[in-house]
Amino acid sequence: MNLRSSIRAGFLSGFINLFVVLLGLTTLLGGLIQGWFDLSSGVAGAWFLILGIAFWGGTAAARSVIDKRWSSISSSGLFAGVAHGFIMGTSVMGLRGLVDHGVEVRKWLVQLTPSAVDALSVGSTPFVCGVIMFAIIAGASIAGALISFAAEKYEWGASVRGFFSSARDRMMAWPTTQRISSHERFQPALIGISIVLLLLAPLGLGRYWNYTLGTVGIYVILGLGLNIVVGYAGLLDLGYVAFFAIGAYTVALLTAPMPHAIEMSFWPVVIIGVVIAAISGVLLGIPVLRMRGDYLAIVTLAFGEIIRILSRSEVLADFAGGPRGIRAVAGPRLFGLNLSSGMHFMYLIFLGIVLVVFITNRLKHSRVGRAWAAMREDEDVAEAMGIHTLRYKLLAFAIGAAFAGLSGVIFASRNKFTGPEDFTLMVSINVLCLVIIGGMGSTPGVIAGALVLKGLPEILRELDDYRMLVFGALLVLMMIVRPEGIWPSARRKMELHEELGHHSD
Amino acid sequence: MTGAALARPKFRITSGFLIRLFIGIVVLLYVGWRLYNVLVVEQVYGLDSWARFAISGVILGAVYAVIALGYTLVYGILFMINFAHGDVMMLGAFAGYFTLETLNGSGFLNRNLVSSVVSIVAAFAVGMVVSTVLAILLERIAYRPLRRAPRLVPLISAIGASLFLQNVAQLVFGPARHTYANPEVMKRNIGWSLMLGDGEVLITYTGVFTFVLSVLLMIGLYVLVQRTKMGTAMRAVAEDKEAAALMGVDVDRTIGNTFAISGALAGAAGVMWGLHMGIVYHFVGFVPGLKAFVAAVLGGIGNIPGAMLGGLALGIMEALGPAALGIPFQLKDVLAFSILVLVLVFRPTGLLGEVLAEKRA
Numbered sequence: 001m002n003l004r005s006s007i008r009a010g011f012l013s014g015f016i017n018l019f020v021v022l023l024g025l026t027t028l029l030g031g032l033i034q035g036w037f038d039l040s041s042g043v044a045g046a047w048f049l050i051l052g053i054a055f056w057g058g059t060a061a062a063r064s065v066i067d068k069r070w071s072s073i074s075s076s077g078l079f080a081g082v083a084h085g086f087i088m089g090t091s092v093m094g095l096r097g098l099v100d101h102g103v104e105v106r107k108w109l110v111q112l113t114p115s116a117v118d119a120l121s122v123g124s125t126p127f128v129c130g131v132i133m134f135a136i137i138a139g140a141s142i143a144g145a146l147i148s149f150a151a152e153k154y155e156w157g158a159s160v161r162g163f164f165s166s167a168r169d170r171m172m173a174w175p176t177t178q179r180i181s182s183h184e185r186f187q188p189a190l191i192g193i194s195i196v197l198l199l200l201a202p203l204g205l206g207r208y209w210n211y212t213l214g215t216v217g218i219y220v221i222l223g224l225g226l227n228i229v230v231g232y233a234g235l236l237d238l239g240y241v242a243f244f245a246i247g248a249y250t251v252a253l254l255t256a257p258m259p260h261a262i263e264m265s266f267w268p269v270v271i272i273g274v275v276i277a278a279i280s281g282v283l284l285g286i287p288v289l290r291m292r293g294d295y296l297a298i299v300t301l302a303f304g305e306i307i308r309i310l311s312r313s314e315v316l317a318d319f320a321g322g323p324r325g326i327r328a329v330a331g332p333r334l335f336g337l338n339l340s341s342g343m344h345f346m347y348l349i350f351l352g353i354v355l356v357v358f359i360t361n362r363l364k365h366s367r368v369g370r371a372w373a374a375m376r377e378d379e380d381v382a383e384a385m386g387i388h389t390l391r392y393k394l395l396a397f398a399i400g401a402a403f404a405g406l407s408g409v410i411f412a413s414r415n416k417f418t419g420p421e422d423f424t425l426m427v428s429i430n431v432l433c434l435v436i437i438g439g440m441g442s443t444p445g446v447i448a449g450a451l452v453l454k455g456l457p458e459i460l461r462e463l464d465d466y467r468m469l470v471f472g473a474l475l476v477l478m479m480i481v482r483p484e485g486i487w488p489s490a491r492r493k494m495e496l497h498e499e500l501g502h503h504s505d
Numbered sequence: 506m507t508g509a510a511l512a513r514p515k516f517r518i519t520s521g522f523l524i525r526l527f528i529g530i531v532v533l534l535y536v537g538w539r540l541y542n543v544l545v546v547e548q549v550y551g552l553d554s555w556a557r558f559a560i561s562g563v564i565l566g567a568v569y570a571v572i573a574l575g576y577t578l579v580y581g582i583l584f585m586i587n588f589a590h591g592d593v594m595m596l597g598a599f600a601g602y603f604t605l606e607t608l609n610g611s612g613f614l615n616r617n618l619v620s621s622v623v624s625i626v627a628a629f630a631v632g633m634v635v636s637t638v639l640a641i642l643l644e645r646i647a648y649r650p651l652r653r654a655p656r657l658v659p660l661i662s663a664i665g666a667s668l669f670l671q672n673v674a675q676l677v678f679g680p681a682r683h684t685y686a687n688p689e690v691m692k693r694n695i696g697w698s699l700m701l702g703d704g705e706v707l708i709t710y711t712g713v714f715t716f717v718l719s720v721l722l723m724i725g726l727y728v729l730v731q732r733t734k735m736g737t738a739m740r741a742v743a744e745d746k747e748a749a750a751l752m753g754v755d756v757d758r759t760i761g762n763t764f765a766i767s768g769a770l771a772g773a774a775g776v777m778w779g780l781h782m783g784i785v786y787h788f789v790g791f792v793p794g795l796k797a798f799v800a801a802v803l804g805g806i807g808n809i810p811g812a813m814l815g816g817l818a819l820g821i822m823e824a825l826g827p828a829a830l831g832i833p834f835q836l837k838d839v840l841a842f843s844i845l846v847l848v849l850v851f852r853p854t855g856l857l858g859e860v861l862a863e864k865r866a
Contacts, residue, residue, distance in 0.1 A: 022676075023673065023676045108606070109677055110676075110678065110679030111676065111677065236657055287849075287850045288846065288850075291849055291853065294586045294656065295802070295849060295853075297586070298586065298798055298799075298802075299845060299846055301795070302799075302842030302845055302846065303842070305838060305839075305842060306838075306842050309836065309839050310836075310839060313833060313835055313836055314833055314835070315832065315833060315836065429668065432661075432664070436661055465676065468668055468671075469669060469672035469673060469676065471668060472668030472670075472671075472672060473665065473669050475661055475664060475668065476646070476647045476666055476669065477665075478665075479661050479665070480647075480650045480651065480662070483658050
């Protein structure tokens with residue numbers, strides 16, 4: 001049994017390693033490490049990841065061993081290493097051979113550029129390259145097995161953890177820390193300080209950061225709106241971008257000079273955009289909200305695509321600008337001042353977020369919020385208790401749409417432009433991801449989700465290609481491991497863990 | 506919805522009925538007006554054009570039907586939309602592409618008629634095996650741990666899986682569009698030509714092949730589900746998982762088999778798509794996947810002949826619709842999705858759908 005589970009761990013980690021190489025993650029990390037440490041080549045970084053995965057494979061194999069002895073641990077590491085090394089070694093041998101024969105591998109597998117293959121192959125002939133890869137991986141795997149076993153046996157982990165926790169204890173034990181944190185005004189003061197910092201921040205951030213954080217803020221508003229639909233009312237809306245588009249197009253059509261020359265000022269259009277988005281939410285909701293669950297997801301997805309295709313098509317080109325979009329969308333003006341710099345929009349977005357958070361909070365603790373919770377947990381029971389479910393679903397849809405409309409208005413006005421390519425399905429998916437990963441039904445969760453999912457990729461531009469891949473994997477992983485999200489609302493957490501216990505459907 | 510309708514003894518005018526009536530009248534008036542305009546007033550298209558649209562619609566519909574069969578199978582047994590089904594098809598199409606490329610590179614593809622046939626069979630075999638393995642893995646990793654969770658949870662997991670597979674394909678194979686290497690005897694632009702009216706209509710070999718193969722697949726699937734022990738187990742699990750388990754059916758294995766079959770169908774559909782349409786890239790499965798879902802709903806989800814009928818109906822409507830209504834062809838997706846909304850508003854059980862309890866529908 002020792003043999004089988006070890007070989008299985010080896011094959012599994014070997015496939016993961018090969019997969020990571022094919023995805024180009026190895027090369028990416030190599031490049032990043034090269035940049036950070038100012039190395040002459042990316043080879044070291046590439047090998048770092050490969051060896052890391054081999055090492056991990058060894059620890060996984062060691063974990064499956066039942067009789068914990070040095071000999072059995074090292075043999076299990078060896079078996080895993082042989083399996084792992086076999087996969088990687090033959091792959092490298094094959095790749096090297098193909099490249100040496102002049103086959104252009106990157107025509108089919110784009111990440112395997114000649115330099116990437118060179119980085120993987122140490123040795124002169126394909127065979128030597130494969131053998132060296134095999135030997136190195138087997139070594140890393142054995143090392144992984146032995147080191148993880150030693151760590152477990154001699155409790156290294158515990159001592160490391162002990163060091164950090166005692167440091168925290170010592171810090172908390174300092175008289176000043178204790179006095180400050182136990183003071184009754186501690187929390188209000190903390191909130192006050194953060195609000196003041198947030199209000200002052202846009203002044204000193206500069207163009208780039210105001211723009212980036214503004215985008216995050218727009219997604220926070222979107223996320224909070226979708227949170228009402230998905231998190232509170234339990235309706236999966238995959239076409240949420242449609243309402244965002246409706247808000248953006250409203251402001252563009254009413255303020256831009258080009259297709260219609262209405263050229264209204266910004267402020268009344270905000271209200272109009274929000275109202276139109278809410279009305280379209282109701283109009284979509286009336287026919288589709290009678291359906292349950294997963295049909296709703298597909299129909300809303302279809303609706304989002306319909307809006308995008310229509311806005312791009314020639315049919316509406318005269319009315320809505322067609323594929324080229326609408327330029328020169330007006331920004332806000334107040335008392336004759338032009339308020340359309342990134343900093344001003346940052347304040348506008350703050351205002352929007354505060355408003356949306358306020359409305360969300362009031363709704364959550366009202367009769368409406370309780371009706372949503374009841375409906376989400378069991379629709380039939382909620383109906384039996386006298387809740388008019390369709391009406392509350394429509395309300396959730398309308399409010400969610402209104403928030404999306406608001407953020408659409410701000411978005412188009414900030415970019416001074418709107419066009420069909422701003423409203424792809426990926427926007428809906430992004431918003432859904434940040435709501436789910438942050439925590440359905442939880443306002444701080446959504447804000448954290450937007451910061452992590454929208455802010456991090458803006459900063460780490462190199463990782464942008466991998467963003468959607470990671471989102472997809474995260475969605476699956478979160479659903480399996482932690483369906484309530486990173487920062488869950490207490491009620492949602494309770495619901496999901498109770499339902500996982502006894503739910504038959 | 507239908508359960509309530511059955512329980513209601515006499516007809517009453519409800520708000521839902523009025524909304525449906527209103528939508529129905531508006532749609533009928535619009536369609537009637539456009540049809541009159543195009544067919545009687547303007548007469549833009551001759552007989553040959555209509556025949557061309559109809560043929561391409563039937564072939565497209567056949568591919569939709571094969572994909573829709575996979576949706577229907579999984580939905581019938583788990584009541585879950587396997588959102589990643591279209592992406593399984595896409596990877597099957599890629600597997601077929603690589604097989605044909607390899608055979609083309611070695612010169613085997615066009616050596617003689619037999620080797621061409623063998624190449625196509627090999628492409629289908631590889632595509633179907635890859636998709637089957639993928640579908641099984643998908644079920645194991647992304648769906649099986651969530652079988653007892655609320656319904657939203659596996660659906661989100663499926664969306665995540667779809668996103669993941671698409672991006673894996675984009676990163677590994679690149680964002681470029683790859684052209685399928687068809688053997689000479691089955692080039693995409695050769696076939697039988699027909700004279701109709703004053704135009705020539707081409708019926709391509711790939712088109713006929715696609716249609717015949719999809720009909721064979723459907724018959725095979727029908728026999729498998731109705732006549733074999735595995736099919737009986739699948740139907741039993743679809744009816745009631747607990748009772749089936751008590752009767753000695755291995756529920757996990759049966760669900761795994763269902764995914765395997767749906768994966769094999771997706772792989773076949775992918776290679777068919779590649780041979781007929783000629784182009785594969787990472788996004789190629791997404792829109793056909795959605796359309797096939799529409800087809801499955803149109804025919805009645807969970808119903809095998811329904812999926813076939815729905816697929817053909819959708820393909821034909823999509824090909825004829827823009828011409829018949831006189832709208833630009835780039836709006837054909839809008840047409841397909843509008844059909845979905847209309848079906849769900851007027852007949853949520855689909856054309857051949859059985860009356861499902863409200864919980865399931």
